[in-house]
Amino acid sequence: MREVLENAVKGRFGEFGGQYIPETLMNEIHKLEAAYEHYKNDPEFCAELDKLNREYAGRPSLLYYAEKMTRNLGGAKIYLKREDLNHTGSHKINNVLGQVLLAKKMGKTRVIAETGAGQHGVATATAAALMDMECEIFMGEEDTIRQSLNVYRMELLGAKVHAVKTGTKVLKDAVNEAMREWTGRVDDTLYVLGSVMGPHPFPTIVRDFQSVISKESRAQILEAEGKLPDVVIACVGGGSNAIGSFYEYIKDEGVQLIGCEAAGLGVDNPKNAATMANGSMGIFHGMKSLFCQDEYGQIAPVYSISAGLDYPGIGPEHAYLASIGRAKYVPITDEEAVSAFEYLSKTEGIIPAIESSHAVAHVMKIAPKMPKDSIIVCTISGRGDKDVAAIARYRGVEIYE
């Protein structure tokens, strides 16, 4: 143990990452790391996870050639990686099947998780139901109102949902509360973190489970087009679907990687969640990364129409990819995202999650300027059914769920 303690610089992506959490959790996080290092190479674990991915989640997800959108925008060929078609309706299932299976192998009987839009909460509750685990979800009170259907969905799946009433009552506060809960009960409980954030080893574990997205899409695009895409685009909150969408392409230097973050009412308006545009270096939620904060390091309240991107930080590997110039990150406003939500619905008959619509909005900006033989792969991280009522309200239409 002494040696482990002395080798402090672990789980770093350049200067980003680390393990900034209370002492109470340190032994548990080391146990998690050791378990993950073991099981990720365990043929039995890998076979079980692969079976769950195929037979339960419905993988591989389609790489769909959006022909009408391509024609309409008049530039690059557009492919959509359809994570919205997964069981539970988003990419979140990829991570939770892995983590809950890992928790089970570790002898845990209970999982807890934070959720913003509710997608990670629903996915965790689903995996917990399937694998007979007790499940408690922490969700900002404001998000329980914005996404009330998902609260009921989680309860239907047997989870207990805690509406978090502290702080700004959104995603970051849900993370705070889930961490507090974990420090109170570690022996039978795993905190199933939903994004590539938090202390090491979470950013690595979540990235590995989500990298199935790019593993598949890379093979699928080579099969369909015989070449790699020019651009891969995904939306970024904490960054799990984006890192999953990018990961297998990082070594392919010719492939441009673009993350789309939530600019809310605009990057110059205080109501935004654009961490790459406005954030600065900080240490929070277990990691050193970029955060929206004031001059004294108080975490800033952030805003986005999308509850899933409404987070004041970004995963450490994204901060690293940005710092070395391997990936670039662009801000997308609420209005641009809502327009993209409507556009994809009308053009392709696919209603994307409002989170994913941020990525679609950037495709709409750049595709027309790209040559016709170039290729964009855009990840549709989730389906938009959950957002229909909120978008209707945004457009001034009152409907009752």
Place this chain on the structure above:
Amino acid sequence: MSRIANAFNNKKAFIAFLTAGDPDYETSLENFKAVIEAGADLIEVGIPFSDPIAEGPVIQEADIRALVSGMTTDRVFGLVHDIRKEYDIPIVFMTYANPVYHYGADKFFKNAADAGADGIIIPDCPYEERGEFEETAAKYGIDFISMIAPTSEDRIKTIASQAKGFIYVVSSLGVTGVRSEITTDLDSIIKLIKESSDTPAAIGFGISTPEQAAVMSKKADGVIVGSAMVRIVAQYGKEAPAKLSEYVKSMTKGL
């Protein structure tokens, strides 16, 4: 002998935590003075943070009250400076990694030392990450105080053997807050600490009654009380100094 060591010299130390600036600068200063006059041996000055993940609801709310009142890290330094003008008591900051990191560690610890602080506790900076702050703190004579938790087990000896100032022994799992009973086997933990370190050990988290303080002070070199005091501040506002004084006197009696 350093001020912190002096607090534990031939006596059990009563360590009192309050959030700086709760509910406002002036009342907060009076609260600290009352606590010192009533017999606290060491004070922990909480620098408020927007997202204190190791705190229960009582101290979370204190942080919000302090921030809303306009408390900043610079004003906390001012408060400590004001306390130091009148008292030689050891003063230790309690805050989170980000307010220190974002302020700039070097500038932070220089200003902390200039204000008259002796140590710092950062609950989200465990042993593995101490390199972030420990050396810089030491450069300005500030002790980087280590925490040991009920789950530390095989880490106890390593942490204790390199501890500075005092060792903060976390009594229970979970976050700060008043508890009706503390069930951790603290005797075994303290025994392991004492086998590898001469640094005094104080127990905190959950202690609120004179009876608990008496029991805990027999196990260790001192007791740390936070939420129970912050609750008095929340309840009595401007009238808190007199109430805090009474409380501290009742708590120190049995040590």
